[in-house]
Amino acid sequence: MHKIFIFSNLLLLFSISLNATELKIVPVGEAQADTLKYSISILKDNNASLKTIKNILVNDFSFYRSIIERNQSSSKSDLLINIKRENKFVFIETTFNEKKITNKVNLKFNRKDIHKVADNIYNLITNKKSIFNSSIIFVSDRTSKKRKIVKELYIMDFDGFNKKRLTFFNKTVVSPAFSPDNKLISFSLIEGYGKSKNINLYTLNLQNKKFKKISTYKGMNSGAIFSPDGKELVLTLSINGNAEIYKINIKSKKLIRLTKNYAPDVDPSVFGNKLTFLSGRPGKPMIYVSDFDGLEKNVKRISYVGKFNATPRFSPSGETIVFSSWLDNRFDLFRINSNGTGLSRLTKDFGSNEDPNYTNDGQFIVFSSQKVYSRSKAVTNLYIMDNEGQIISKLTNNYGNCQSSRASN
Amino acid sequence: MTMTRNQSFSIASILSFLVSLLLHVILFSSFFLISKLLLTSQKKFLYTYVEKSVKVDMVAMPEFTISELKNIQQGDNFEEETTIDTSKNIDPVIDKDAFNVEKKKISFKDLLKNLSKKNVKSRKYKKVKRKNGSSLSSGNKKILSKLIFSGNKIQQGNSAYGNSEASKENSIFNKYASGLPDLVKVNWTLPTYLLNKKLKCRIRIFINSNGRLINYQFLEKSGNNEFDNRALLALKKTKEYPIPNKSISQKVSSGEIVMGFPL
Numbered sequence: 001m002h003k004i005f006i007f008s009n010l011l012l013l014f015s016i017s018l019n020a021t022e023l024k025i026v027p028v029g030e031a032q033a034d035t036l037k038y039s040i041s042i043l044k045d046n047n048a049s050l051k052t053i054k055n056i057l058v059n060d061f062s063f064y065r066s067i068i069e070r071n072q073s074s075s076k077s078d079l080l081i082n083i084k085r086e087n088k089f090v091f092i093e094t095t096f097n098e099k100k101i102t103n104k105v106n107l108k109f110n111r112k113d114i115h116k117v118a119d120n121i122y123n124l125i126t127n128k129k130s131i132f133n134s135s136i137i138f139v140s141d142r143t144s145k146k147r148k149i150v151k152e153l154y155i156m157d158f159d160g161f162n163k164k165r166l167t168f169f170n171k172t173v174v175s176p177a178f179s180p181d182n183k184l185i186s187f188s189l190i191e192g193y194g195k196s197k198n199i200n201l202y203t204l205n206l207q208n209k210k211f212k213k214i215s216t217y218k219g220m221n222s223g224a225i226f227s228p229d230g231k232e233l234v235l236t237l238s239i240n241g242n243a244e245i246y247k248i249n250i251k252s253k254k255l256i257r258l259t260k261n262y263a264p265d266v267d268p269s270v271f272g273n274k275l276t277f278l279s280g281r282p283g284k285p286m287i288y289v290s291d292f293d294g295l296e297k298n299v300k301r302i303s304y305v306g307k308f309n310a311t312p313r314f315s316p317s318g319e320t321i322v323f324s325s326w327l328d329n330r331f332d333l334f335r336i337n338s339n340g341t342g343l344s345r346l347t348k349d350f351g352s353n354e355d356p357n358y359t360n361d362g363q364f365i366v367f368s369s370q371k372v373y374s375r376s377k378a379v380t381n382l383y384i385m386d387n388e389g390q391i392i393s394k395l396t397n398n399y400g401n402c403q404s405s406r407a408s409n
Numbered sequence: 410m411t412m413t414r415n416q417s418f419s420i421a422s423i424l425s426f427l428v429s430l431l432l433h434v435i436l437f438s439s440f441f442l443i444s445k446l447l448l449t450s451q452k453k454f455l456y457t458y459v460e461k462s463v464k465v466d467m468v469a470m471p472e473f474t475i476s477e478l479k480n481i482q483q484g485d486n487f488e489e490e491t492t493i494d495t496s497k498n499i500d501p502v503i504d505k506d507a508f509n510v511e512k513k514k515i516s517f518k519d520l521l522k523n524l525s526k527k528n529v530k531s532r533k534y535k536k537v538k539r540k541n542g543s544s545l546s547s548g549n550k551k552i553l554s555k556l557i558f559s560g561n562k563i564q565q566g567n568s569a570y571g572n573s574e575a576s577k578e579n580s581i582f583n584k585y586a587s588g589l590p591d592l593v594k595v596n597w598t599l600p601t602y603l604l605n606k607k608l609k610c611r612i613r614i615f616i617n618s619n620g621r622l623i624n625y626q627f628l629e630k631s632g633n634n635e636f637d638n639r640a641l642l643a644l645k646k647t648k649e650y651p652i653p654n655k656s657i658s659q660k661v662s663s664g665e666i667v668m669g670f671p672l
Contacts, residue, residue, distance in 0.1 A: 024459045027669045028590045031599040067601055126601040306470050327470050345471040388475045
């Protein structure tokens with residue numbers, strides 16, 4: 001019976017193979033997005049607020065210039081935006097593909113209200129979240145006095161507007177990061193002088209503005225980022241002299257070690273169950289990935305070139321990692337797939353670029369760029385570019401030296 | 410009449426043979442019918458994947474940015490190769506003095522002395538005006554497109570990232586097929602609301618010996634008419650397909666290539 005079964009199967013396969021034609025499937029790959037044309041107009045009104053709304057919307061959409069492009073004539077537009085006023089309210093009507101949405105804002109609006117409208121329109125077109133509601137935190141030395149360098153934490157909208165100071169320590173704040181729900185910010189603070197100098201880890205609750213000390217181990221408690229569930233912070237500690245990566249539970253303060261090597265391991269970034277970090281294991285700082293749930297679990301080196309690589313950061317999809325690397329006497333930004341393939345250069349001839357960080361939608365990268373004007377003068381500002389290296393906008397100007405930017409989730 | 414024992418045995422064996430034959434016939438015909446049934450449905454083809462394979466040597470950080478590489482690729486229009494005109498007199502490149510120096514066997518001490526005496530000539534460099542926009546001039550683009558970029562080294566490879574076994578065969582047909590996506594992809598666009606919806610369609614294409622799309626057949630549809638039409642449009646917009654080699658023109662024109670959108 002068994003033999004008959006095998007024989008019958010063989011016969012069946014043979015009969016199929018005799019009749020089948022062999023075809024070659026050639027994958028074309030993912031399609032490019034059509035650039036949509038939009039027109040925006042104010043209906044018979046000279047109110048200055050309406051013009052401001054229009055300008056904010058135009059500025060917002062200019063970030064996604066490869067997806068949505070302004071068209072002066074409404075007849076050939078895919079998307080029509082009409083702004084009109086009724087009493088104390090402004091109505092923004094959007095028509096796209098026979099769908100119509102109306103957003104209502106108060107005549108005394110703030111920029112965030114209009115960003116929300118822009119996000120609704122973007123969502124109508126793409127079914128995706130935009131960056132319009134996101135914020136960026138950064139560190140600036142604008143309150144430094146002569147020789148005393150002070151770096152404080154600031155927050156601003158994605159487009160560089162609404163800058164606000166968040167800390168008043170009169171000390172140096174380093175490496176801030178948003179929690180997954182954007183309610184907490186973690187950062188490190190350099191405290192003490194001389195031998196008692198220590199880099200301690202804090203969190204700031206953005207709702208009640210309260211600070212909380214998380215980690216004060218001797219030495220370095222820095223470079224922290226939140227775990228995907230927001231319950232832990234992944235940071236670099238130098239408890240035993242050598243910099244290693246740990247995770248610390250925010251509530252219980254329980255410490256779990258993630259890396260163990262004679263070489264320093266720093267700059268962690270997490271996506272799902274994957275951790276990427278910088279390690280000096282091969283003699284030069286190179287990028288590694290490992291599992292997030294164990295000590296030295298599935299450690300894999302993914303970068304093999306570069307004199308000095310720094311700050312690897314996962315994209316929101318976890319597919320790519322952006323990092324900076326020392327090349328031609330300055331830092332430039334590069335991108336690599338998280339499996340180690342597809343190394344690409346993003347910046348060139350644009351000063352020294354560091355601290356890259358993806359925005360929540362993965363379409364943009366926020367980074368700091370230092371321009372040297374003379375031997376004694378160099379200014380660091382924040383910029384935003386698309387994920388292929390096209391500079392979109394300068395985010396800070398005349399705001400001291402700005403660095404360590406992080407976009408909200 | 411009574412049958413002998415031998416006769417009854419032979420009848421029994423004939424009967425068993427007939428039963429066995431009948432069973433085999435039923436078995437075979439059922440297999441045949443099942444296979445026919447299977448083949449008359451959509452699964453009458455055996456599919457193999459063809460992917461363009463590249464061997465990437467990562468030797469240094471990439472020198473060119475993504476946008477610079479795109480500019481180079483756009484400017485690369487398969488221009489005629491430059492040939493050296495050997496009819497003209499070419500100055501010999503050999504430096505005779507260099508050979509004389511070798512013959513004299515100068516000691517290291519003398520060499521250092523000579524070097525210290527040597528006057529360094531200051532050269533005047535012409536200022537080169539940089540054009541606005543792209544940092545690469547069109548002339549440079551042509552040259553660069555033929556270079557192997559340090560750090561962006563890409564070769565047409567034998568071993569590959571492409572997983573398919575077929576691509577490794579590197580046959581003419583596979584080479585032809587794997588070159589098609591680059592041509593079609595330029596026209597393969599979707600409205601934003603159709604992106605990331607994980608839609609998929611497959612179109613069988615028939616290209617004649619002049620490199621023209623003469624027919625097509627949807628083997629798989631996505632379920633979204635606009636997606637399918639856009640995929641078809643991408644094929645139709647591609648006006649000039651490469652002319653297939655004579656040895657493969659029969660295969661190409663008989664529709665052995667299936668374009669997968671996206672896979």
